Every structure is written in structure tokens, then in C-alpha cells.
Amino acid sequence: MRFMTLYKPGRESDAPPSPEEMAKVGRLIEEMAKAGVLLATDGLQPSAKGARVRIENGTFTVVDGPFAETKELIGGFAIIEATSKEHAIELTKRFLETMGEGESEIRLMHEAPAFSPEPERELLAAKP
Amino acid sequence: MTAPDTHRAIDAVWRIESARLIASLARMVGDVGAAEDLAQDALVAALERWPESGVPDNPGAWLMATAKHRAIDLLRRRTLLARKHKQLGHELEARQEMAVPDLDAALDDHVGDDLLRLMFTSCHPVLSTEARVALTLRLVGGLTTEEIGRAFLVATPTIAQRIVRAKRTLAEAKVPFEVPRGSELAARLSSVLEVLYLIFNEGYSATAGDDWMRPALCEDALRLGRVLAGLAPEEPEVHGLVALMEIQVSRAKARLGPAGEPVLLLEQNRGRWDQLLIRRGLAALRRAEELGGASGPYALQAAIAACHARARTPEETDWPRIAALYEELAQVVPSPVVELNRAVAISMAVGPAAGLERVEALKAEPLLKAYHLLPAVRGDLLDKLGRGGPGGVRAGGVAHPQRAGARRAPGACRRERALGRRRRGSPGPMRSELQAQEPDQPVGGALAPGTPAPFLESGPPRLRLVALEDVGLARRELGVEDVEVRLVVQPERPIVEVGGADRGPDLVHHDDLHMIHGGLVLVDRDARLEQRPPERA
Structure with missing residues (x-):
């Protein structure tokens, strides 16, 4: 089962993580990778460097970061291969232990692209 | 947390911790069998206590501490026993007395080395292939006996017995708990790789049961392969094998049609290929190549798989390169089946006539006498050349895969794959040789009347x-x-x-x-x- 975990540190600071923090996270990532469960992971830069794009009634709005509601901001993600939700929870606990604070949201992935990149082919095939 | 929740949590903790636990204990007590018993004792203690007390914040450390206490008891008992039985000699006594105070240090360091030792020991050549598979999944993979039995459709007591016997064999043969050195390393490593690939293939093209694939086994093999790559990062063939498995399994979702029927490689919806796994596979292949292992048998097979993975459409497939890779593979591990694959690749790269020429040359090959793929491939090529095949052998191969698929039961394909794959008695890297005409096919076309293997098509699937x-x-x-x-x-x-x-x-x-x-x-x-x-x- 593939899960995406979204880490929300609960705060946002412009200061980059300290070398110690980086080292800790690095070790953890290495350990998870070595355990064969980590498929992909990355941290996200401050929301000031990002933007939110929305469509409503056919109209786009683009709001540049930083975003106000820091509690909900995502600091990083990981894609893990777990055998059960409990397995994913245990792995996430290890991650949070290293981080010391914050919250991770664990979501089960579909593991398959929702759409075929070749829709026209399917359409063609459907024609008599 | 309710009791079932706690049990699931304990399962999860076990899955994460057991290999390390067993590996560390094995180094302490010098015997994987005893180590596993100690680890199991700790698990039983957790199952007794955690539903009451809740899962501790650091469950791994709890299990380790519990098991360590029991290990110390065991070593003390052994030391006492050694004293009582003078004939066992002073050396043993001295060694074990020395071992006791050193335990903490022993447990906390070298976790990775211990895991690697555990893998090598579980895949030791003194064991039968089946025993290696069962022991590896149990000790390194953290699977229960029931899970292994379910995965291989073998009764749980059979697996349990296999594991017990394997542990006894290791103890009787006094197999040291160590990573082999020097010239022995290469052979022993290839045994580990074989076991992992065997597990993978059992999942990828199940030999038993009604399922065409058992993805959980693929995942276990891949997980163990990634673990091994982390433990032995300088070994190119480990990365080669990981690359091969990542790329093969990236197609898992596309290999089955809506009714559960197998879909041939060239007919698959490539949009369903898992790009994350493909990227990982290509990265692992690059790593193998950087380490100078481009011509290893696993790396070569991974490179062939990568040619398909890189092609966005079947037409983009780099058949000349695939043919060249098969040629290289044939030099590393000479096999008529590789030659047959090469012939198919040549037919795709150059044309059916060129492929047919090579297939005809292979007809005299004794090893291919009873190999149904040869006539299937031949029939397909003749078909393409508009000549038809003799004896009704007009197989649907690359060109007409659906036709072939419609005519035959998936189970039959599976069985053929299984058999051909193990035909040589060894689950060596040549398993994907069977993937003649390409990995995902239920092996290239129809088993038409007149082909050998008359016992194949009939009978219930189990x-x-x-x-x-x-x-x-x-x-x-x-x-x-x-x-x-x-x-x-x-x-x-x-x-x-x-x-x-x-x-x-x-x-x-x-x-x-x-x-x-x-x-x-x-x-x-x-x-x-x-x-x-x-x-x-």
C-alpha cells in the first residue's frame, strides 16, 4: 500500500533548518530508504516562494505567498510503501520523533494515474 | 486503542523491527535460530503486555531490551552449562564470559552489518532454495509463517517445518554469522540475489494458485532488495537487480485487463505504468552502471526492461538496442533462450526474416526441444512473413497478442512461465529469459496444437x-x-x-x-x- 504523508510543522519560519536538524532528518531519511519503505520525499521551501492558484466560476485568482494559516502549511512530504495503515503510522511516528513537533497527515494513494495520458487513443478505440 | 488495533500496531512494529532485532541477537548468541526464538519471546511479551499498557513510545527499544535480557539469561545458562560440562572446554567459557559485559555495545553498533550477515546466513548455500526463500522472508522480511504459506500457497505447517529444519541445518553445519569475504563474497552475494529474485518472480508470475500475480511478494522482494542496496551500496549487481525489479513491477497495474486477463507488453496502456518506480529503477540502473556493473546479468536485464520503460509508445521501443543487450547477455550467461529472445528483438529491429533465420538455427538446440516458445515465436514470424506455420502453429505473438490471449487461459501461460523459468533447476538470473519476446507477455503467443508440452493445457488450475x-x-x-x-x-x-x-x-x-x-x-x-x-x- 502506498501512502503519502504530509508533514505540517505547525509553524513557519524563514530561517533555514539548522545543520543539526538537517543531519537528523538526513539520517532518518537514509534509514527509511534503507528499510526499503521510502519511495520519494522532499521538503518544501517557505510559502513566501509559492503561490495559490484558484478557479471559481471560470475565473482564476492567483495569490502569492506567504500564506497566513501557518498551522496547515505543508513542510514536506514522503511517499512510503507500507503493508498497512498501522505500518505507515509506526513509520510516521519515527519521523515525528525525529522532528520533535508537528503533525503528519497520512493518506492512502490510488497508485495509478487517474487519467490515461493518451485519451485520444482510447477514444479512437471506442469508435466502431 | 482497542485490542485489535493494538495487535495491528504490534504487527507493524514487528514488521519494522524484527530483522534488526534478530540480526543483533544473532551476533550476540551466534546462532540465528536461537536469535529468532529470543525475538519471538519478546514479541510474545509485547502481545501480552501492550494491550494493557498501550504501545510504548519507543516500541523497538522495548522489544530490544526485553530480548536482550533473555539473551543474557541464555548466555549465562550456556556458560553455566559449559562449566558443568568441562569437556566443552575453557575456550567457550572464556568467550562467553567475555561476551556478556560487552552486550550493550554489541547491540547498539553495526545494525547494518548485522542485517547483512542475516541476509547472507538466510541465503546460505547449505540450505535448499526453498529453505532460503522461507528463512529470508521470515527472518529478514519479518513475515509470519502464515503469511509465507499464504504467499506460496503452501500449508503453514509445511513452511514452519521448513524453517525449523533450515535453522537446524545452519546450526549443524556451524554456519558462522558473518559476511563472507574475498572470493567467496561474489558467489554468496549471487545466492542472496537469486533468492530475492525468486521471491519477486513468484509474485510477478505466480506459479501456484489462481492469481496471475501476487503483488505482495513483489513488494517484499523489492523492499528486501532496497534494504540490500542500502547495506551493500558498492555492489553493482544489487543495484542491477533492484533496477530490474523496480522497472518490472512498474508495469504491474497495466499487466492485467479488466477481467483479470494478462495484457501483453506491447498492448499495455503505458499511462498505467508507475513512473515513480520507473524513475527509481532507472536511477538504480545508472548506479549499477556507474559502479562498473553494466554487463552484469541483472543490470543487462534491467537495461532491456529500461528500453521498454523509456518508450512512451510501443513504436518508440529501441529494438536495435534491445537486440544488442541480448547479445551481450548471451555472452555473460550463454543460453539458447536468450538467443531466442535476441531473435525476437532482431525481428522487431530488422524484420521477421532476420529473426526467423536465427530461430531456425535454434531449432536443433536440444535445450529448446520441448520449449513451447520456440514454435510459438516461429509461428508468429512465419505469420508475419505471410507463410503460415506448419502443423497449425500460427501463434499470436508480438503482432497479434490479443488473439493469442483470447485462445488460452491465463493460468496456462503462468504455468509455462513458471516451468520454463525453473526448468534449469536453479532460480538464477535467467528467469526473465522466459520473457521471450518481452517481459510482460504471457510468453509469446499461443500454445497451438502440435507444440510440445501436451500436459499443459488441461486440468484444474490449482x-x-x-x-x-x-x-x-x-x-x-x-x-x-x-x-x-x-x-x-x-x-x-x-x-x-x-x-x-x-x-x-x-x-x-x-x-x-x-x-x-x-x-x-x-x-x-x-x-x-x-x-x-x-x-x-
């Missing part, structure tokens, strides 16, 4: 694989523990004889035998026995 060299297994699988079982290969008809002191040899009913191939036979799970015909006596 089959057991019995190997000639393992009569014990045959006996168990047939449920005739107390009597002799003899497998006899004849050119045109396989015989499985069952007999003993107090009964004449019976034959397993002909209809219950499905395939025999170089020492392997498939027998129905509940095969009937019949009287041996007098003319054969």
Missing part, C-alpha cells in the same frame, strides 16, 4: 510444483509422507510413481500431471493415484 530432486517435497505435496515417491521422466510421458514396502508402486493419475520439464512436474493438488499398469512393471 497445481503444485514438484521438483525431481526433492522427493521429500513431492511426498509432502502428494500427501503420501510414508511411502516412496519417484518421479520418472520419459521423453513423451512423465510418470510419478508412488510406492513403498507394503504396496506396489502406484502412479499419479495421468490427468493430474500437467507438465514435466527438465526435472519439474506439476501435479494436481489433490491428485488421484492409480495402479501402475502391468506393462510398465
Whole structure:
């Protein structure tokens, strides 16, 4: 089962993580990778460097970061291969232990692209 | 947390911690069997206590501490015993007394080294292949005996017995708990890789049961492969194998049609290929190549798989490169089946006539005599050349895969793959040789009338694989523990004889035998026995 975990540190600071923090996270990532469960992971830069794009009634709005509601901001993600939700929870606990604070949201992935990149082919095939 | 929740949490903790636990304990007590017992004791303690107390914040440390106490008890008992039995000598005593104070340090360091030792020990050549597989999944993979039994469709007690025997064999052979050095390393590493690839292939093209794939086994093999790559990062073939598995499994979702039927590689919806796994596979392949391992058998097979993975459409497939890679593979591991694959690649790269020329040359090859793919490939090429095949062999191959698929049961393909794959008795890297015409095919087209392997198509799907060299297994699988079982290969008809002191040899009913191939036979799970015909006596 593939899960995406979204880490929300609960705060946002412009200061980059300290070398110690980086080292800790690095070790953890290495350990998870070595355990064969980590498929992909990355941290996200401050929301000031990002933007939110929305469509409503056919109209786009683009709001540049930083975003106000820091509690909900995502600091990083990981894609893990777990055998059960409990397995994913245990792995996430290890991650949070290293981080010391914050919250991770664990979501089960579909593991398959929702759409075929070749829709026209399917359409063609459907024609008599 | 409710009790079932706690049990699931304990399962999860076990899955994460057990290998490390067993590995560290094995170094302490010098014996994987005893180490596993100690780890199991700790698990039992957790199962008793955690539902009451809740799962501790650091469950791994809890399990380790519990197991360590028991290990110390065990070592003390052994030391006492050694004192009592002077004949065991002072050396042992001294060694174990020295070992006790050092335990903490021993446990906390070298976790990675211990895991690697555990893998090498579980895959030790003193064990049968089946034992290696079961022990690896159990000790390194953290699977329960039930899970292993379910995965291989073997009764749990059979697996349990296999594991017990394997542990005894290791103890009796005094297999040291260590990573082999020097010249031994290469051979031992290839045994580990073989075991992982065997597990993977059992998942990728199941040999038993009704499922065409058992993804959980693929995941376990891949997980263990990634672990191994982390432990032995300088070994190119480890990355080669990981690359091969990542890329193969990236197609898992596309390999089955809506009704569960297999979909051939060139017909697959490539949008369903898992790009994350493909990227990981390509990265692992790059790593293997950077380490100078581009011409390793796994890396070469991964490179072939990568050619497909990189092609966004079947037409983009780089067939000339695939043909060249097969040529290289044939030099590293010469095999007529690789040659056959190469012929297919050449036919795709150059044209059917060029491919057919090579196939014709392979017809005299004794190893391919009973290999159904040869006529299937040949029929396909003749088909493309508009000449038709003799004897009704007009197989649907690359060009007409659906046609072939429509005509035959998926189970049959699976069985062929399984058999051909294990045909040589060793689960070596050549398993994907079977993927003639390409990995995902239920092996290239139809088994048309007139092709060899007459025992293949009929019969219920639940089959057991019995190997000639393992009569014990045959006996168990047939449920005739107390009597002799003899497998006899004849050119045109396989015989499985069952007999003993107090009964004449019976034959397993002909209809219950499905395939025999170089020492392997498939027998129905509940095969009937019949009287041996007098003319054969």
C-alpha cells in the first residue's frame, strides 16, 4: 500500500533548518530508504516562494505567498510503501520523533494515474 | 486503542523491527535460530503486555531490551552449562564470559552489518532454495509463517517445518554469522540475489494458485532488495537487480485487463505504468552502471526492461538496442533462450526474416526441444512473413497478442512461465529469459496444437510444483509422507510413481500431471493415484 504523508510543522519560519536538524532528518531519511519503505520525499521551501492558484466560476485568482494559516502549511512530504495503515503510522511516528513537533497527515494513494495520458487513443478505440 | 488495533500496531512494529532485532541477537548468541526464538519471546511479551499498557513510545527499544535480557539469561545458562560440562572446554567459557559485559555495545553498533550477515546466513548455500526463500522472508522480511504459506500457497505447517529444519541445518553445519569475504563474497552475494529474485518472480508470475500475480511478494522482494542496496551500496549487481525489479513491477497495474486477463507488453496502456518506480529503477540502473556493473546479468536485464520503460509508445521501443543487450547477455550467461529472445528483438529491429533465420538455427538446440516458445515465436514470424506455420502453429505473438490471449487461459501461460523459468533447476538470473519476446507477455503467443508440452493445457488450475530432486517435497505435496515417491521422466510421458514396502508402486493419475520439464512436474493438488499398469512393471 502506498501512502503519502504530509508533514505540517505547525509553524513557519524563514530561517533555514539548522545543520543539526538537517543531519537528523538526513539520517532518518537514509534509514527509511534503507528499510526499503521510502519511495520519494522532499521538503518544501517557505510559502513566501509559492503561490495559490484558484478557479471559481471560470475565473482564476492567483495569490502569492506567504500564506497566513501557518498551522496547515505543508513542510514536506514522503511517499512510503507500507503493508498497512498501522505500518505507515509506526513509520510516521519515527519521523515525528525525529522532528520533535508537528503533525503528519497520512493518506492512502490510488497508485495509478487517474487519467490515461493518451485519451485520444482510447477514444479512437471506442469508435466502431 | 482497542485490542485489535493494538495487535495491528504490534504487527507493524514487528514488521519494522524484527530483522534488526534478530540480526543483533544473532551476533550476540551466534546462532540465528536461537536469535529468532529470543525475538519471538519478546514479541510474545509485547502481545501480552501492550494491550494493557498501550504501545510504548519507543516500541523497538522495548522489544530490544526485553530480548536482550533473555539473551543474557541464555548466555549465562550456556556458560553455566559449559562449566558443568568441562569437556566443552575453557575456550567457550572464556568467550562467553567475555561476551556478556560487552552486550550493550554489541547491540547498539553495526545494525547494518548485522542485517547483512542475516541476509547472507538466510541465503546460505547449505540450505535448499526453498529453505532460503522461507528463512529470508521470515527472518529478514519479518513475515509470519502464515503469511509465507499464504504467499506460496503452501500449508503453514509445511513452511514452519521448513524453517525449523533450515535453522537446524545452519546450526549443524556451524554456519558462522558473518559476511563472507574475498572470493567467496561474489558467489554468496549471487545466492542472496537469486533468492530475492525468486521471491519477486513468484509474485510477478505466480506459479501456484489462481492469481496471475501476487503483488505482495513483489513488494517484499523489492523492499528486501532496497534494504540490500542500502547495506551493500558498492555492489553493482544489487543495484542491477533492484533496477530490474523496480522497472518490472512498474508495469504491474497495466499487466492485467479488466477481467483479470494478462495484457501483453506491447498492448499495455503505458499511462498505467508507475513512473515513480520507473524513475527509481532507472536511477538504480545508472548506479549499477556507474559502479562498473553494466554487463552484469541483472543490470543487462534491467537495461532491456529500461528500453521498454523509456518508450512512451510501443513504436518508440529501441529494438536495435534491445537486440544488442541480448547479445551481450548471451555472452555473460550463454543460453539458447536468450538467443531466442535476441531473435525476437532482431525481428522487431530488422524484420521477421532476420529473426526467423536465427530461430531456425535454434531449432536443433536440444535445450529448446520441448520449449513451447520456440514454435510459438516461429509461428508468429512465419505469420508475419505471410507463410503460415506448419502443423497449425500460427501463434499470436508480438503482432497479434490479443488473439493469442483470447485462445488460452491465463493460468496456462503462468504455468509455462513458471516451468520454463525453473526448468534449469536453479532460480538464477535467467528467469526473465522466459520473457521471450518481452517481459510482460504471457510468453509469446499461443500454445497451438502440435507444440510440445501436451500436459499443459488441461486440468484444474490449482497445481503444485514438484521438483525431481526433492522427493521429500513431492511426498509432502502428494500427501503420501510414508511411502516412496519417484518421479520418472520419459521423453513423451512423465510418470510419478508412488510406492513403498507394503504396496506396489502406484502412479499419479495421468490427468493430474500437467507438465514435466527438465526435472519439474506439476501435479494436481489433490491428485488421484492409480495402479501402475502391468506393462510398465
